[in-house]
Amino acid sequence: MAAVPGTPEFAYKVPKRRHPVLQFVLTQPLGTAGLLIIVLMFIGGGFAPWVAPYDPLTVDYASMLAAPSWEHWLGTDAFGRDVLSRIIYGARTALMVGFISSIIGCTLGAVIGVVSAYFGGRIDMLIQRLMDILLSFPIIVLALVVVTVLGKWKVAGLDMNLVVAIAIPMVPKVARVVRSSALAIREMPYIDAARAAGFSHSRIIFRHIIPNVVAPYLIMLTAFVAQAILLEASLSFLGLGVTEPTAAWGLMLSGSSQEFYREAPWMIIFPGLAISLAVFAFNLFGDSLRDWLDPKLKI
């Protein structure tokens, strides 16, 4: 723009607008490290047949309990299955269960929270009491009951009973946080305007309130993926989650492998490292996402 005589000169520099992703990478190095691990997990899990050196299910009695070597980087298990390949395929299970259950749990929780805040009064009271009841169970206890009540229930090879059991304990927690965000939004003038314009309740909820609680929703979603991966591993370890021969980290640690402390410690060390790394990555990313989107949010 050519200088027009008489226009004031701005002493400050207008900050350069960066692409939000680039901005996240620059301001949140730890979160980016987490994101990188998550992306690697996705690549490993998604392209498992090409990435993994062996088939995770092939039983090879010739190389039972082989120590880590050039042939089997992380050794083999009691059935001669390659531990590295099972960990890579396990990433697929962990991500699928983690994401699907978190999406179900957080979405249901968010809808309940918004409905509760929007209608207020008796409905709010009733919903909150129900959520209190669900909150008075330790997560694993609730998940254990639900997983056994549902019994075996597979959809497209995925244990749906496990997914639902992991999702349900999330619902009350998300509902609480989202409710408090939605309570503030409910008082905004644009909600009054929407009401005055005669919009239906569902339109106001879905078009005017829900888009405004996306930040806490996303933050909780990433945090809960980490929890879901841990819970899946715990339930599979107990023999109530993913079942053999599917490759899952918790399952790799359970049952028979306990007897191999002395002979095959790699069967215990590596799957646990995989769980820890995955949960670590999602926690880092979730923390940074919170700092970036809504630093005051407490979950």
Place this chain on the structure above:
Amino acid sequence: MLRYTIHRLLLMIPTLAGVAVLVFVLLRMMPGDIVELRLLAEGGNVDPATIAAERARLGLDQSMWRQFVDWMAGIATGDLGVSMWTGRPVVEEIASRLELSMQVAIMATILATVLAIPLGTLAALYQNTWIDQVIRVFAIAGLAVPSFWLGMIFILVLLLNFNWIPPLTYTPIYEDPWRNLSQLVWPALAVGYRYSAVATRMTRSTVLEVLREDYIRTARAKGVWERLVVSRHAMRNAMLPVVTVIGLEFAFLIGGLVVTEQVFNLNGLGKLFVETVTRGDYTMVQALVMLIAGFFIFINFAVDLLYAVLDPRIRYR
């Protein structure tokens, strides 16, 4: 205060009643009841008459309403019934396990408190220095490492170095304190690490928040010794949320030791819970859930009351 306490105590009743209804209904939705699980597991053909007789003996032939009313009446008179699987009174089955789980939970809580409060405060006082970074990595790793796996690693290391394997039987602390502690210290450490990580993070963030308050600046400005500023002005005010976290995690541990108990071969509440749920032992599961949920609700309540003690500004009405 007294009115508030009574009010809160009364409010626990509907929540507990809700828990009771929920667990009762959920259990009866389970595929296959205990009679089928037990008799059919013993092999092939069982006479339908035997199944019916067994159901009648356990009261499972009654209507749902009847069963629920009976159960509630039992609770009201302090009778929790007998385990459908072992036939022993529920109270006896639970009591022997509660002691063990309680001890591990208390040990883990002590460990977490002793670690978390100094570490979290240090991290906050030296924010963004290497001390802070080290403590933050310690804490965030604690959230990521599954406690049951950490337990397995402990066993692995102890086994390879000292040839130690988890004992099969539990020795109560009053019989042989040394044996008892050497058995339970490892599970307590395994769950305590995660627990202290949660509490450390909470301590760090609340101390940071409090240090930015005006009264801290005032105290420093009038020349109060820095140690006193931290211990008197900052710590006291930062402790409320930390107490909440510690209390809730403790309540969680009573029922949440499930997997760790499995790893260490401990016969605690968690292990009992897994066993009874998979067996469909209604009376046991119901009693356990009521106990665990009741404890959880009670700790919540106790934490709220503790607030008033710790912070004289809070007065409940």
